Structures are given as structure tokens and as C-alpha cells.
Amino acid sequence: MQRLLVKVLEVKREREYKNRQGLQFSQVECLVKVKDTARKALRLPKGMKGKTTKISRQCLLPWEIKPGDNLVLDPQESRKVIAELIPPTLPQRIEQPNPRQALLYSQDVNHDGFKENILENSFLKAVIAPHYGARLWELWTKGKDQNQLFGSGNYDKDGYVELGGVEESISGMEKPGELWNANYKRGGSQRQPAFNYHFSCKKEEGLETKKSIGIEPDDPIIYQVSEFKYKGKEKSKKKKREKEEISIEYCPKVFFAMGGEANFHNLFFVPTREKLNKVRYHKPAWRRRWGGGFWDWRKKCPGIDPGFILLSNEIKGDSLAVLFHPKKVSFVWLGTNSRSPRLFLSHSPQKLKKGTKVSYGVLYILADAFDLNQQSLLLLSLGEGSSSGRPLAITVRTLRRYKDCSVTLAIDGEERKVILRPKVYPEVGKVFYRLLILPQDFSSVSVSFKKGRESLRCQLKGEVK
Amino acid sequence: METIFRPLTVGYDWEMAVLQETMESAGEKEIVRLANELRTLLPWSRVGIDLDLLEARLGIIRDWQELLDKNRSFFREAKKLAGRKNYLIFPLGARPTEQMPIGSHIHVGSVYDYPAAVVLANQMTKYVPCFVALMCNSPLSRFEVGEYKSYRVAHDAEWCSSPQPLHHPRFARPSWGEDTSVKIPFKPTIELRCGDSTSDPRLMCECTVLAAGVMYGLSHNLKVNSFECDPDEFFWNSVNRWRAAKYGLQATFHWDGGEKPVTEILKEMLNLAAEGLNLLGAEIKDLTTIAKMIEKRQTQADFILTLYELDKDPHRLLRTIATIFQDEEAFGKYLDMAPILPPVAPMDIRDHILSKIAIGSRIGELSFFSPLAPWDLDRVLEELERDGLIEVQYDPIWGRMYSRLQEDKRRG
Numbered sequence: 001m002q003r004l005l006v007k008v009l010e011v012k013r014e015r016e017y018k019n020r021q022g023l024q025f026s027q028v029e030c031l032v033k034v035k036d037t038a039r040k041a042l043r044l045p046k047g048m049k050g051k052t053t054k055i056s057r058q059c060l061l062p063w064e065i066k067p068g069d070n071l072v073l074d075p076q077e078s079r080k081v082i083a084e085l086i087p088p089t090l091p092q093r094i095e096q097p098n099p100r101q102a103l104l105y106s107q108d109v110n111h112d113g114f115k116e117n118i119l120e121n122s123f124l125k126a127v128i129a130p131h132y133g134a135r136l137w138e139l140w141t142k143g144k145d146q147n148q149l150f151g152s153g154n155y156d157k158d159g160y161v162e163l164g165g166v167e168e169s170i171s172g173m174e175k176p177g178e179l180w181n182a183n184y185k186r187g188g189s190q191r192q193p194a195f196n197y198h199f200s201c202k203k204e205e206g207l208e209t210k211k212s213i214g215i216e217p218d219d220p221i222i223y224q225v226s227e228f229k230y231k232g233k234e235k236s237k238k239k240k241r242e243k244e245e246i247s248i249e250y251c252p253k254v255f256f257a258m259g260g261e262a263n264f265h266n267l268f269f270v271p272t273r274e275k276l277n278k279v280r281y282h283k284p285a286w287r288r289r290w291g292g293g294f295w296d297w298r299k300k301c302p303g304i305d306p307g308f309i310l311l312s313n314e315i316k317g318d319s320l321a322v323l324f325h326p327k328k329v330s331f332v333w334l335g336t337n338s339r340s341p342r343l344f345l346s347h348s349p350q351k352l353k354k355g356t357k358v359s360y361g362v363l364y365i366l367a368d369a370f371d372l373n374q375q376s377l378l379l380l381s382l383g384e385g386s387s388s389g390r391p392l393a394i395t396v397r398t399l400r401r402y403k404d405c406s407v408t409l410a411i412d413g414e415e416r417k418v419i420l421r422p423k424v425y426p427e428v429g430k431v432f433y434r435l436l437i438l439p440q441d442f443s444s445v446s447v448s449f450k451k452g453r454e455s456l457r458c459q460l461k462g463e464v465k
Numbered sequence: 466m467e468t469i470f471r472p473l474t475v476g477y478d479w480e481m482a483v484l485q486e487t488m489e490s491a492g493e494k495e496i497v498r499l500a501n502e503l504r505t506l507l508p509w510s511r512v513g514i515d516l517d518l519l520e521a522r523l524g525i526i527r528d529w530q531e532l533l534d535k536n537r538s539f540f541r542e543a544k545k546l547a548g549r550k551n552y553l554i555f556p557l558g559a560r561p562t563e564q565m566p567i568g569s570h571i572h573v574g575s576v577y578d579y580p581a582a583v584v585l586a587n588q589m590t591k592y593v594p595c596f597v598a599l600m601c602n603s604p605l606s607r608f609e610v611g612e613y614k615s616y617r618v619a620h621d622a623e624w625c626s627s628p629q630p631l632h633h634p635r636f637a638r639p640s641w642g643e644d645t646s647v648k649i650p651f652k653p654t655i656e657l658r659c660g661d662s663t664s665d666p667r668l669m670c671e672c673t674v675l676a677a678g679v680m681y682g683l684s685h686n687l688k689v690n691s692f693e694c695d696p697d698e699f700f701w702n703s704v705n706r707w708r709a710a711k712y713g714l715q716a717t718f719h720w721d722g723g724e725k726p727v728t729e730i731l732k733e734m735l736n737l738a739a740e741g742l743n744l745l746g747a748e749i750k751d752l753t754t755i756a757k758m759i760e761k762r763q764t765q766a767d768f769i770l771t772l773y774e775l776d777k778d779p780h781r782l783l784r785t786i787a788t789i790f791q792d793e794e795a796f797g798k799y800l801d802m803a804p805i806l807p808p809v810a811p812m813d814i815r816d817h818i819l820s821k822i823a824i825g826s827r828i829g830e831l832s833f834f835s836p837l838a839p840w841d842l843d844r845v846l847e848e849l850e851r852d853g854l855i856e857v858q859y860d861p862i863w864g865r866m867y868s869r870l871q872e873d874k875r876r877g
Binding site: 003005021022023024025035036037038039040057058059060062063069070071072073074075077152153154155156157159263264265280282284285286298337339 | 486487488489517562563564607608619620621623771772775776777778780781783784785788789792795798802803804821823824825826827830833834862863
């Protein structure tokens with residue numbers, strides 16, 4: 001993703017050769033000086049500007065590279081240059097390992113010269129990029145070693161780069177705003193184990209945001225809470241009478257590729273007040289201009305009363321449930337024919353007076369099997385096995401106001417009742433949840449949830465005995 | 466013989482990117498500033514902007530030499546002025562990394578009779594694929610590469626150069642954005658929009674007079690009281706347009722009932738254009754770049770694809786080609802040393818459409834992938850369905866949805 005712009009200082013021809021068509025080429029070694037990133041919206045690591053390095057290039061003659069030329073280094077070359085100047089580091093532990101095995105550490109995962117923050121437990125590994133909007137950038141399913149989020153790296157107007165993961169905007173869904181590549185600072189402690197960040201907006205003067213992304217030690221769940229507080233603008237004589245109020249339109253954007261493939265096997269399950277919709281993603285022939293289809297009513301789904309959307313790969317079964325507060329989200333927008341699959345959660349516009357704040361929460365749950373209806377969702381998630389067995393998480397999210405919730409669990413045909421525990425996540429609401437440890441050699445596990453007229457059932461296959 | 470051009474004149478609006486060192490656009494504000502400075506410096510020019518592109522316009526041209534001179538002055542002054550702020554002027558069919566197709570739009574005038582111009586535009590449908598093949602210069606687009614030599618045309622320039630419907634001269638109304646657009650009543654010209662933005666300034670001039678020559682050659686004795694249309698030819702013109710975008714001058718067209726290499730057709734087209742060229746003070750032998758391209762079946766896209774072999778990262782490549790094309794004669798030099806490319810046996814249009822069908826592929830999407838008009842596309846889809854290769858479902862929201870049948874399902 002990272003590409004550097006360099007200036008050529010010296011060129012040394014190493015060899016000259018002809019190809020089969022008789023065209024003449026040369027291979028040169030260039031001494032180059034780093035000028036900047038090749039996309040201004042991306043960040044250059046501190047101390048990189050002005051550094052020199054050597055690169056090798058092939059040229060079609062007579063257009064050999066000359067001193068004074070500008071070159072763009074591709075991601076591999078840029079990575080190599082950054083590694084020369086900023087040696088890669090081993091993971092640096094930030095928090096003491098939780099006794100229940102949640103790990104938090106920092107590492108430059110993608111060798112762009114900046115450290116990402118990583119949250120890890122037996123179900124998932126989440127990579128957060130504080131320097132690009134503190135976005136949840138990658139979300140790996142542990143047992144399958146598969147990242148379920150996606151970043152195409154495509155360019156768009158005004159310097160925007162589609163970095164992917166989960167991106168936030170406070171300018172509605174059509175504009176990226178300033179948060180997508182904001183440089184968040186770590187700090188503050190709200191919940192553990194979590195990474196906490198803060199950022200003072202430049203364009204929206206006086207607006208401060210705090211963000212917390214965390215996991216539970218034994219859940220396939222990542223939660224994200226973003227808080228926006230308006231402190232008011234610094235008063236100047238001219239603006240004395242200016243209204244001390246701003247408006248934000250919060251919209252987290254989830255760029256995903258379930259099962260690692262951004263193709264037509266990606267499905268959106270969208271339970272609206274009207275019905276349960278199942279929509280398939282299709283890569284378009286070319287990108288739509290004039291708003292990218294934001295106005296298309298077929299992609300806008302209001303009234304998501306149960307407060308969840310399920311994304312799934314129909315072949316591999318990899319699934320991601322996105323949970324939110326149904327009253328705060330005015331509609332979801334489905335990128336069913338965007339360049340890659342994407343889901344935007346468009347929240348209702350919110351006015352903030354001086355000194356007031358607003359919070360939004362989103363929950364992500366990785367799953368290997370699911371069943372759902374218009375009101376409820378049942379998820380099964382398998383974690384990474386250890387000598388003591390394989391963790392299985394059962395999660396239920398429902399619109400119905402159940403006080404308690406239980407399921408029937410069958411492991412290799414042996415049935416038992418399991419009571420799920422309620423848990424309330426701030427700004428998202430309630431889920432029922434239970435962690436179990438399966439024997440390593442189970443062949444199948446099925447879970448059924450019946451209450452009143454409602455009935456959900458799903459099954460997972462284990463290793464063949 | 467009577468013609469609709471009184472007199473024959475030419476002009477162009479040639480779009481070009483203005484790039485910073487990083488290869489990002491200089492931005493609309495800076496491009497407006499540059500256009501204004503150019504307009505002051507060259508009072509005869511009509512330069513302007515189109516979104517974040519500089520649009521070179523030379524005004525109304527009546528003579529080949531005048532076109533060459535003004536074109537050269539414009540390009541050099543534009544580069545010089547842009548260079549003061551370290552910007553590069555770079556015409557190219559599509560930036561390998563960015564949004565926005567970039568075109569060379571050629572205007573041929575002066576024409577005042579709308580119905581007659583419509584008949585001529587209908588006739589141009591057959592020749593549009595030849596211009597597409599000759600001018601293809603977008604083999605990379607938004608990080609994609611490999612399927613087309615002109616992604617811009619394959620993507621219909623994102624609604625800015627659409628395949629042309631045939632219009633009845635009696636019932637036609639002014640429209641916008643088709644490969645050949647009649648600009649009357651707003652401007653007394655017929656505009657050819659299908660060409661990718663040409664990186665080579667000389668080639669831009671040659672294509673301009675060639676378009677004028679071809680239109681002049683077709684402009685005699687046009688029948689405005691009847692509607693002439695051959696459905697078969699209409700189908701094959703669409704297929705030829707797609708083949709031209711895919712293979713450039715290596716394409717083979719379906720032409721007058723048989724398969725024929727586009728380079729052979731271009732030679733015939735030059736003869737058709739000869740009379741119009743003479744009126745503009747040019748001769749066929751003046752079109753030296755086109756002659757070399759026909760001889761070697763090489764296009765600007767092939768030049769970029771040769772460079773792509775060395776720089777496979779689209780952003781890295783864009784920086785390299787932007788530097789190379791600051792040499793105005795780069796493409797000419799490349800043509801001198803480039804090998805002769807062989808004609809390519811075309812892919813069956815049926816296979817192309819089938820390759821774009823997965824599960825529940827919507828007709829709306831397929832129509833973007835397909836070069837065919839709806840009637841022809843439906844016939845191909847019906848054929849695929851009859852052969853048991855696809856099945857159709859009818860969805861009240863998305864319309865027809867097609868799915869490919871697996872081998873076992875096909876066997877029943």
C-alpha cells in the first residue's frame with residue numbers, strides 16, 4: 001500500500017540486453033533520495049525524508065533513468081527502504097497477558113514504518129492502525145488464519161485511498177471526511193482489555209473524539225465505542241455571535257471479503273422491519289460515478305430493528321455479524337456492486353451543542369455457522385484448539401425482549417441444555433452468550449434455539465475421527 | 466457531389482491530465498489557473514477545463530499545416546507553463562491508478578443540417594471501431610490490466626462515449642455522449658468521442674484530419690427521408706468496437722460479411738478519407754505515424770504494455786511513462802524500433818458474456834460488461850440458456866438474474 005516518491009541522484013548501468021522482439025533494455029542501479037510518499041494522504045515515517053538508498057530498475061532504451069528523474073517505489077521496494085532505515089521490531093507487549101489469555105501488543109505488521117496495535121485471543125486477531133483513523137484494519141479468524149476484512153488500496157479523488165477495514169466518517173456516508181487517515185494518539189483507559197485513542201479534529205474545530213476498541217478474553221467479539229465531544233470553537237471577535245453547535249453524521253464503513261475473497265460468494269443478510277433480505281455482491285464492470293450509487297434505494301435499508309447485519313461467504317461459511325444500536329442507525333447501505341463488498345452504517349445526524357457529547361458503538365462477531373430470521377441471530381464460533389480442547393462460542397442476538405435464553409447443544413449426538421448469559425454492550429445492546437470447550441476430536445456439534453414460535457438451528461463439523 | 470460540410474473544418478477538445486510529482490492531479494483550481502494563463506498567452510486557443518482535466522482546444526482549423534503548428538505551440542507552451550510549478554502535462558486514455566477516463570474528442574464541421582448529420586453519424590457506427598483500434602491508449606485503468614488495450618472504451622468512458630444507437634433522421638433529437646455525437650443545434654459540428662486521449666501530439670493531429678476525411682467521404686448524397694439499417698451489420702459493429710478495445714490494431718473485424726484484419730480496413734479507410742484530407746491541405750502520405758502503426762499493428766497501448774513488463778505496479782508505471790512521454794517523439798521512436806505484432810484470433814462474444822455470469826448476475830451488470838445492444842444481448846443470453854449453460858430467474862427488484870449451470874446440473 002505504501003509507495004514512496006524518490007529523486008534519482010546517481011545512475012549506474014549494470015547491463016544491456018535485447019528481448020526476443022529485438023527491443024533493447026538496460027538494467028541500472030540508482031542511488032535515490034526519499035522525497036515523500038507518492039500519495040500525499042498517506043503518512044511518511046519520521047526521519048525518512050532525505051534518506052538515500054539504492055534500487056535496481058530495468059529501462060527500455062533510449063529512455064534510461066537519469067539523475068534528477070522522479071520515481072515511485074512500489075510497495076515491495078518501499079517496504080525494503082523503510083526496513084533499511086527503520087529496522088523491523090518484534091512484537092512489543094503493551095499490557096500484561098490477561099490470565100484468561102487476551103493479548104495486546106504493538107508491531108509494524110505491514111512494514112509501513114508505523115506500529116499497529118494488535119488484540120488477540122483464541123478466536124481472533126484484530127489489527128488496529130492508530131495512524132489511519134485508529135481503524136480496525138484486519139480481523140483474522142484464528143483457526144482458519146483468514147483475514148475477513150478487505151482493503152483494495154484503490155485511489156479515489158482528493159487523495160483518498162481505500163485502505164479498507166472499518167473506516168469512520170462523521171461527514172455522512174458519501175464523503176470520507178477527515179477521520180479516515182487521522183493520526184490518533186493512544187491514551188486514556190476506559191475498559192480492559194482495550195486500546196483507547198483520542199483525536200482532535202482539525203476541520204471541525206473544537207470537536208474531539210475518543211475511541212476504544214477491545215475484546216473479551218474468551219469471545220469472538222470485538223467492540224468499538226466512539227465518543228464525540230464538542231468543546232466549542234476558540235472565540236474570536238468576528239465570530240462572537242456564531243452558533244455554538246455543530247452537526248455530525250456518523251457512519252462506520254466496513255470493507256470486507258468473507259473467506260478472503262471479494263467475489264460473488266459474499267452475501268449480505270439484512271433483517272428489516274419488512275422482511276429478511278438476502279443480497280449477493282457482484283463486482284461491477286466499472287465504477288459508477290456521480291455518487292457511486294448512494295442514491296439507489298435498492299441498496300438503502302432502513303428499519304433494521306434487531307440491530308444486526310450478517311455478512312457471509314456461502315462456500316466457506318466464514319461469517320461476520322455486525323451489531324449496532326437499532327435506534328441510532330437510520331439505515332444501512334449495501335455496497336452490492338461496489339469495487340469490493342462493503343457495508344455502511346449510516347447513523348442519524350446529530351447536533352452537538354458546546355460541552356455535549358455523543359457515543360456510538362459497533363460490535364463485530366466472527367462465526368463459522370449461523371442461522372437467522374427476521375428478529376434473531378444464532379452464531380457458532382470455533383476458536384483455535386489447545387491441549388485442553390477447542391473453544392466454542394454460542395451467541396444469540398434478538399429483537400425480542402427475552403430475560404433469559406437457553407439452547408440445546410448436541411455434541412456427536414449427545415444432547416444437553418446450555419443456558420446463555422446476557423451481556424450488555426454500551427451503545428449496542430444485549431447479546432446472550434456462552435463459551436464451551438469441545439473435545440479436540442468431536443465430529444459434529446449442533447445447537448438449536450427454540451423459544452415460543454421462534455426456532456433457529458445450526459451445525460458445525462469437526463475433525464473426522 | 467453534394468456534401469453537408471460548408472466548408473470542411475476541424476477542431477478538437479483533447480483532454481489531458483495535469484499531474485503533480487506524486488502523480489496526483491494538480492486539482493481543478495490549479496488547472497483553471499493554467500488554462501487562463503494559456504488562453505492569455507495563445508489568444509487563438511480556446512483552452513479550458515473539464516472537471517480535473519485540462520482540455521486543449523485550438524479553435525476552428527481549416528488547414529493541416531495550421532493544425533500542426535497550433536498543436537505544437539499549444540503543447541509546448543502548456544508544458545512550459547505547467548513546469549513552472551513542477552506539474553506535468555500528460556494526455557493518456559486513463560491514468561492507471563485513478564478515476565476518470567480521458568478522451569480525445571474530434572469535432573468536424575461546419576455542418577448546419579441536423580437530419581443529414583444524423584444520417585452521417587449513423588454511418589460512422591461502422592468506422593468507430595477503426596478509430597478505437599487506432600487510438601487505444603488505456604491498457605491500465607484503476608489498477609486493472611490485461612483485459613483491454615482501451616479500458617476507457619470497454620467501460621464506455623463511464624457514460625462519456627457510449628455505443629451508438631441508430632437514429633431515424635426524421636425522429637432524432639439532440640443527445641449527448643455517444644461515440645459519434647451530432648452537436649447541432651448547439652454547435653455546427655459532429656463530434657467523434659471514441660478516441661482515448663492521445664499521448665503523441667502528432668498522432669492527435671493525424672487522427673483529427675483522418676476523422677474529418679472519413680466523415681467527408683461519407684457525407685455525399687445522404688438520404689434524410691428514409692432510415693437505412695442492416696441489423697446484422699449493427700450487431701457486428703458492436704462486436705467490432707469491443708474487439709478494437711480488446712486487441713487494438715491486432716484485432717480482426719467482421720467486415721462486409723467476412724473476417725478481416727483492422728489494419729487492412731484502415732488502409733481502405735485512408736482512401737475513403739483522401740478527398741477530405743486534400744480539402745484540408747493534407748495527403749495520405751502525411752499521416753506518417755498512422756502508416757507506421759498500421760504496418761506494425763502497434764498502438765500507444767502496446768508501448769505502455771511494453772513498459773508495464775518492466776514496471777508492474779500501476780503507480781510506479783504511471784510515474785515512469787509520465788517521464789518518458791515528456792519526450793514528444795517518444796511514441797514515434799518506439800514505433801521505429803517496435804516489432805510487427807501478429808493479428809489475434811478474436812474471442813467469441815458469447816464466451817465473453819458467459820465469462821461474466823456467476824450466480825444471480827443481474828442483467829443491469831451484464832449490460833455493462835457486454836458491448837451489445839439489449840436486443841442482441843438478449844439473443845445471446847437466450848442461446849446460452851438454450852444450450853443449458855445458464856439459467857434465468859426473474860426478480861422484481863433487480864430484473865433478470867442469470868446463473869451459470871454447473872456441469873452436473875447441465876447433465877440433468
